[in-house]
Amino acid sequence: MAAELSAHDLIAKHRPTLDQALEAIRTRAYWSPHPEHPKAYGENGSLGMAEGKAAFDALLGTRLDLDQPGTDDWVGGETSPYGIELGVTYPHADVDTLLPAMKAGQRAWRDAGAQVRAVVCLEILKRISDRTHEFAHAVMHTSGQAFMMAFQAGGPHAQDRGLEAVAYAYAEQVRTPDEAEWTKPQGKRDPLKLDKRFKAVPRGIALVIGCNTFPTWNGYPGLFASLATGNAVLVKPHPRGVLPLALTVQVAREVLAETGFDPNLVALAAERPGEGIAKTLATRPEIRIIDYTGSTSFGDWLEANARQAQVYTEKAGVNTVLVESTDNYKGMLSNLAFSLSLYSGQMCTTPQNLLIPRDGITTDEGAKSYDEVVTDLARSVGGLLGDDARANALLGAIVNPDVKARLEAAAGLGEVALASREIVNPEFPDAVVRTPVIVKLDGAKPDDEAAYMSECFGPVSFAVAVDSATDGVELLRRTIADKGVMTVGAYTTSDEVAGAVEEVCLDECAQLSLNLTGGVYVNQTAAFSDFHGSGGNPAANAALCDAAFVANRFRMVEIRREV
Amino acid sequence: MAAELSAHDLIAKHRPTLDQALEAIRTRAYWSPHPEHPKAYGENGSLGMAEGKAAFDALLGTRLDLDQPGTDDWVGGETSPYGIELGVTYPHADVDTLLPAMKAGQRAWRDAGAQVRAVVCLEILKRISDRTHEFAHAVMHTSGQAFMMAFQAGGPHAQDRGLEAVAYAYAEQVRTPDEAEWTKPQGKRDPLKLDKRFKAVPRGIALVIGCNTFPTWNGYPGLFASLATGNAVLVKPHPRGVLPLALTVQVAREVLAETGFDPNLVALAAERPGEGIAKTLATRPEIRIIDYTGSTSFGDWLEANARQAQVYTEKAGVNTVLVESTDNYKGMLSNLAFSLSLYSGQMCTTPQNLLIPRDGITTDEGAKSYDEVVTDLARSVGGLLGDDARANALLGAIVNPDVKARLEAAAGLGEVALASREIVNPEFPDAVVRTPVIVKLDGAKPDDEAAYMSECFGPVSFAVAVDSATDGVELLRRTIADKGVMTVGAYTTSDEVAGAVEEVCLDECAQLSLNLTGGVYVNQTAAFSDFHGSGGNPAANAALCDAAFVANRFRMVEIRREV
Structure with a gap:
């Protein structure tokens, strides 16, 4: 033929x-031959x-x-x-x-x-x-x-x-x-x-x-x-x-x-x-x-x-973000809010557990208590999704009834810091559209551990109070080793804490994003540059x-x- | 410290x-920094x-x-x-x-x-x-x-x-x-x-x-x-x-x-x-x-x-050599004799099954019947090991009683073309030194198949009569697929037969040595150039x-x- x-x-x-492409995987600099903008298509045969x-x-x-x-x-x-x-x-x-x-x-x-x-x-x-x-x-x-x-x-x-x-x-x-x-x-x-x-x-x-x-x-x-x-x-x-x-x-x-x-x-x-x-x-x-x-x-x-x-x-894994301190509190909150909201948290890379010291964190806006951080984050998510059109454009629809059921059950796991909200999609009225729920849990309570140490796929996050940064780092280590993670994030201005988190990620083999406050999110990886998963913890073997x-x-x- | x-x-x-070394694995040309000759040592700290x-x-x-x-x-x-x-x-x-x-x-x-x-x-x-x-x-x-x-x-x-x-x-x-x-x-x-x-x-x-x-x-x-x-x-x-x-x-x-x-x-x-x-x-x-x-x-x-x-x-595998034709009969026999004898056949790469058409093969010394090929090979092995000093230097000792037992049992599996001979090692009189046995089997007989389709580790080879080159190639395919091989050899002057053997080795993932008649043997591979095993058939996963x-x-x- x-x-x-x-x-x-x-x-x-x-x-x-x-x-x-061969050069890109060698340098791991930004590169893509595939345009991201919808308007880039429509010519030259596309x-x-x-x-x-x-x-x-x-x-x-x-x-x-x-x-x-x-x-x-x-x-x-x-x-x-x-x-x-x-x-x-x-x-x-x-x-x-x-x-x-x-x-x-x-x-x-x-x-x-x-x-x-x-x-x-x-x-x-x-x-x-x-x-x-x-x-x-x-x-x-x-x-x-x-x-x-x-x-x-x-x-x-x-x-x-x-x-x-x-x-x-x-x-x-x-x-x-x-x-x-x-x-x-x-x-x-x-x-x-x-x-x-x-x-x-x-x-x-x-x-x-x-x-x-x-x-x-x-x-x-x-x-x-x-x-x-x-x-x-x-x-x-x-x-x-x-x-x-x-x-x-x-x-x-x-x-x-x-x-x-x-x-x-x-x-x-x-x-x-x-x-x-x-x-x-x-x-x-x-x-x-x-x-x-x-x-x-x-x-x-x-x-x-x-x-x-x-x-x-x-x-699946139990993706974790340690929130210890930041010099850009607003940026941190808006970055996290976006990460939790994108595609209703239905990404294998969406953060689930936010580990926050119960004594609070230091920020460029002064000390913030655990409750303040959680409240501010809830407000940030609420603000991001306050406009229904924007919420629909960001959340998409709940992919299947199992996710919806998990979301609904999550409210019973602890104190709800941010309740999930139903949103109508005017173009597709049958779509199930929901904003994320944030539930407060205590890292020291065994009952709570059953919740935060299991994957809860969907728009559910747990604000887990930990005794200290050190305690949070140890919980992170245990989470990676026992449950696996696709992503780890950390916010800290302390070289010592950053170093400890890095060591845990190197020891337990997890990909780490540090202090993301702008337009890159922990749940996104770029081909030719970022590795998606590590292949070295229980979340993925490759x-x-x-x-x-x-x-x-x-x-x-x-x-x-x-x- | x-x-x-x-x-x-x-x-x-x-x-x-x-x-x-990096260059050698890229070109796969000959290279080694480690001298092979015993006399090369003794200076510069060695x-x-x-x-x-x-x-x-x-x-x-x-x-x-x-x-x-x-x-x-x-x-x-x-x-x-x-x-x-x-x-x-x-x-x-x-x-x-x-x-x-x-x-x-x-x-x-x-x-x-x-x-x-x-x-x-x-x-x-x-x-x-x-x-x-x-x-x-x-x-x-x-x-x-x-x-x-x-x-x-x-x-x-x-x-x-x-x-x-x-x-x-x-x-x-x-x-x-x-x-x-x-x-x-x-x-x-x-x-x-x-x-x-x-x-x-x-x-x-x-x-x-x-x-x-x-x-x-x-x-x-x-x-x-x-x-x-x-x-x-x-x-x-x-x-x-x-x-x-x-x-x-x-x-x-x-x-x-x-x-x-x-x-x-x-x-x-x-x-x-x-x-x-x-x-x-x-x-x-x-x-x-x-x-x-x-x-x-x-x-x-x-x-x-x-x-x-x-x-x-x-x-382990059932290493196989197809003998179909040759333009260097003496070279083929001496090469095979060495391969069968080296370290008393106790290499994972030693040929076990020699597939020979029952109607004989063509050679530069004229047509040779199946019996003639087997007899000539037996004579070649006998000649190679005829001198006890040389035999000891080539055979080494039987590594353990299991190998000795298999060798002794092999003689009962079919007609013995070459009997194993006991050799005395004057320096180490307790060493168990044995020459290889060659046993004739019929590829068409189900009883014989039980013998030649199992690994018989040690100085045991089977001269398996096959109906034709095509039949031999098919048996080779089945052997690789079902039992695995570390090595495949073939002797043929026919491009068609060589092509068929190559196809089988590519399809079933086996390393092939073609028409070796000189100082390189099917059971030897050189680092930086030859792959040892393929990782793609049952003999080895790497x-x-x-x-x-x-x-x-x-x-x-x-x-x-x-x-």
Whole structure:
């Protein structure tokens, strides 16, 4: 089959971007090829705002036919957290047909080499980027993110994380040369000479198990890391978050076909309600890599049971911020208020526990008691979300009834410093929109510990009174070691306290943000620069993205012969 | 404590070697800083032949006091496969005391950074190298290797593998910069600016579980990979192979102390007979990394049970050589004869199954029937080992009674093409020295399959008659997939057959040596150039050495703050 798109042309088109990405992961300076502003789209082949919306609307109620082998049914049934029925149906696969079909094209994909695989991945990302406006609606109406967040986190930021994975994958594969001449001196005798060839070979089929809240952002690193290292990739989306990943699979299949590769290298595994196909797939012998984002319990199950596969998990943690002192009290409060509010706290990186000395903190506005800090923070959140339009734009919708139930139950866990408020979304009246609750707990009370030492995913934060900064640092250590964290924050003007927090984060392996008071938030990480998770505490066994995330997705096979 | 050896001096001394190692793993051309010839030692501070022997003799019957915390007993009892009692005793550790003590120095070791750790490791290797003659005897009298092999494989080649691991570890750790300035444009507003610092942090304590046959060669990669990435390392040697690793630990502790680090970063866990301490240690929460070489059953147990640790295993495989045709019949026979004989076939890389078409093969000496090939190979082995002095120098001693029992039982598995012969070692009359047995089996007979599809570790090879080259290639595929291999060899003048074998090795992930007829053997790999194992088939879950072997032994922690 003649390829419509030649490797040569794709290399010419994308190699400069790949080189920039390689440089960015080396320097970790700011870089992104994917514009964050919605108005940056609409030219040079990309969909503009109206076109993207129209493209999304045109998908509603349709069958998304991916032309996959082994399609034995059509399944679907996503309801947007904003209330609308998507009505999109997807192919349901007979895995005994689909999995063998996915292996058929692996040899050609493997033999194409690291560079060609990288630029094919970059072409997939480029086409997704061109459809960012369409994907934004798909992410919004599956995750419940507000539009701007769905646009940015589900679009350019997710694409950045995918590209970052491609760059790491490429760098690892080309560390070993394609060939080497090996000549070993033998004194007066002729040297020994061998011709050696090296080839990166894939592990097999990789499984991506998607999540509800960030289908693309959390799905792309594993998808592109596996594909770029020569594996086929089966994408099993969360039943409530299928559309963004189904569109991704569609684009990937299109690009693979146009470049002369087998489109079945990437496929979708949508499921019937309650089918629970992830367990079945995860233990199939063909599945050799699994990327998972979701609950700790299923992540632990995968690690224990999918023994035939390399398993990369991002589970849950109890994210913690120590508030000890600050020289920018207003900045601290507004920064924290934003962190707690963004996407109704439904990020794996949202702070849950705010550790505050019960004797209060020092600030540039004088000493503040524990109660004052909590009250001021509650007021700051209230102010941020006081305007319903702005609140809707920041909070998005509650993603599912479990989160709503947890939010409602949280008020019973302690003294409520800030009550959750119901907000009406005029455009989507069925959306469940809630402001965060802040509950006061006492770090010294065992009953309270049961609450703050468990993950309470959603717009729930605990203002935990601790005996001292030292006590807070020790609680932080215990939290990381026992429960894991995706993020740690700290506010302190004391070098000593900062040093103690740093030591805990280095000892227990947690990513730390210090004294954020401006426009960067503890729950946000930037691809090419920040690591997302550490891979070294119970919250996740891998980080996005480092060499460890890619280096074991392929193996190097050597063929040597005498010269 | 003031360090006797400054980091600055060590960097000046070893950085050029590290740079050469980094270049070697990039080009994979021949390189080694460790001389292979015994006569190369004896000057510039290294022990010469007589000094090394004297140093070894002085160890016999002594207590090797490593000055370890928690030493509650002295254990030992190694008997050389050459018959002598070593009589060396080693510290037995109360692990509840030793493990905490090993953690005490981790912070300073972590904070020293990748370069300092690398040069400290290189200083350890240099001092081991200087004592190569002494180590050679220690390896010889634990593994049963003949002196020259113990010298080379246990000395320079093992040191090369250790250095290779240090180079990979260093390269991975410095891929991320120590710090970055991150400036994100915000249109007309001020850019967002963050100061970011990154630090490689270790996982904790690493456990090296040594093997009997290659204590240093198989032990050094994991030991140095873990140490160079900031971990403490506990070395649990095979009860019959303690001395070479105990000396290694002694040197490491000495260098750590002299460079101002805590010597307890490296410690020995010797055990009482039958104590089975490996299982206890492997599941301790402090143990976060395990490197293991040995039986498949215990390797599988570790992978299943040591869930708190990263587990790197080299288990067992059924190494296979396909003999289809050759343009150098004599060279092929002599090359194979050497491979089967070296260290009495007690290498994890020794070929076990020789797949030969039952209709014979084509050679530069005309067509040869299956029987002729087997007879000629048997004659070649017989010739190679016809002289007892040469046989002793090549075979070494049988390492333990299990191997001897397997060898004796093998003769009952089929028609014996070459019987094993007992050889007397005049210097060590108690040594059990045996030539290899070659047994004819039929690839089409199910009864025979039970024999050739199981690993038979030791000087036992099966000449397996296959229906055709195609049949042989398919059997090769099945062997790799089901049983795993450390090595695959093939002899063929047919591009088609070579291509088919290559495809199988790429598909099933096995390292392939093609048409070796000279002085390189399928069972030997060279550090910095050849991969040992692939990490992609059941014989081993890791390869020596690649980025995947080191990248997950540490994690990167980021500390970011506003500028």
